[in-house]
């Protein structure tokens with residue numbers, strides 16, 4: 001039976017809801033359905049067979065902040081195939097067409113949070129960043145030093161625009177962070193009915209915020225667990241003031257759950273075992289949609305100057321494949337056609353190099369990059385050096 005891929009129309013929405021519920025859970029289908037009116041139907045594809053919808057993919061308009069510059073990124077979401085149609089190539093076709101559409105729109109990277117890595121790796125995606133989830137001891141947070149110049153006050157949904165502006169300003173300087181846009185910002189920041197929002201102010205100026213909710217306790221004898229949706233602060237004093245507010249819940253819970261940076265500042269001041277990684281932590285995968293575009297749009301180490309010849313293997317997107325000369329100078333990178341292919345890599349390795357998750361030496365050990373001259377790998381390492389990329393958002 002032939003499968004036809006097309007963009008979504010308004011009539012498709014109930015069928016897509018059924019499909020997403022089958023693939024994930026009713027809660028996730030509900031959440032996706034609620035944000036759906038803000039995801040342009042032209043950014044969503046369905047696979048149709050015999051008049052029925054058997055597959056779906058949506059692509060959010062996002063960006064990654066890499067080296068202080070925004071790289072336009074398609075956020076691939078709700079990839080769902082009807083169980084009766086799985087393993088028959090429908091997912092592969094949907095993703096290929098979604099990549100073509102991203103290339104046409106000028107998105108240089110495609111990012112997703114994989115439930116299964118194998119499907120995406122074979123299509124050129126690779127692990128490219130983290131979303132670390134931490135467990136913090138509430139009593140240790142309560143014992144953090146107070147900052148006398150920071151006051152913490154309740155916030156409301158009316159503060160969301162100010163919070164979004166603050167988060168954007170800080171995200172720009174945080175390697176890997178999503179340029180999340182309005183829809184994701186409101187989803188993360190609006191406290192709604194079941195979240196609390198508190199603001200940190202210094203001399204009347206907004207210097208941080210925390211959005212969190214009480215969740216059912218993970219452990220016996222606990223009244224509740226605190227799940228932080230987002231804690232953002234301009235500096236250590238503001239951040240400690242917000243953690244102390246969470247610490248004030250120590251009589252009800254021993255644990256606070258919060259997504260935070262891979263190198264967590266609290267690890268440098270809390271006692272041992274007061275900050276632990278969650279048992280499961282998500283990593284995101286990225287695919288290069290437009291290699292030359294991604295190189296030109298990300299920021300590179302301002303101190304680095306190098307010229308490295310590359311040969312990229314990309315069986316899916318011909319525009320990325322072949323020989324390139326990479327030149328980095330003054331914090332900018334350019335790719336031009338040519339060179340002698342002295343460094344050879346696959347397109348998945350190129351993705352994780354560009355976001356800075358895996359470094360060239362690690363990729364060489366994994367057999368994903370080969371160089372005639374080790375000095376080329378050292379030059380790439382210097383040009384791409386930076387903190388581990390991470391993001392708060394999940395989609």
Ligand SMILES: CC(C)(COP(=O)(O)OP(=O)(O)OC[C@H]1O[C@@H](n2cnc3c(N)ncnc32)[C@H](O)[C@@H]1OP(=O)(O)O)[C@@H](O)C(=O)NCCC(=O)NCCS
Nearest residue numbers: 023079080081086087088089090091092114115116118119
């Ligand atoms: C994962 C999913 C989207 C893949 O779509 P699909 O149409 O079944 O995939 P394809 O038929 O195009 O398969 C592509 C390849 O991946 C393999 N594959 C498919 N699903 C897989 C899985 N869950 N784990 C590992 N490999 C898988 C297939 O065997 C195939 O490899 P092959 O060609 O060597 O046989 C689909 O199975 C699905 O909807 N699963 C439930 C929801 C889900 O997990 N979504 C992904 C969220 S990130």
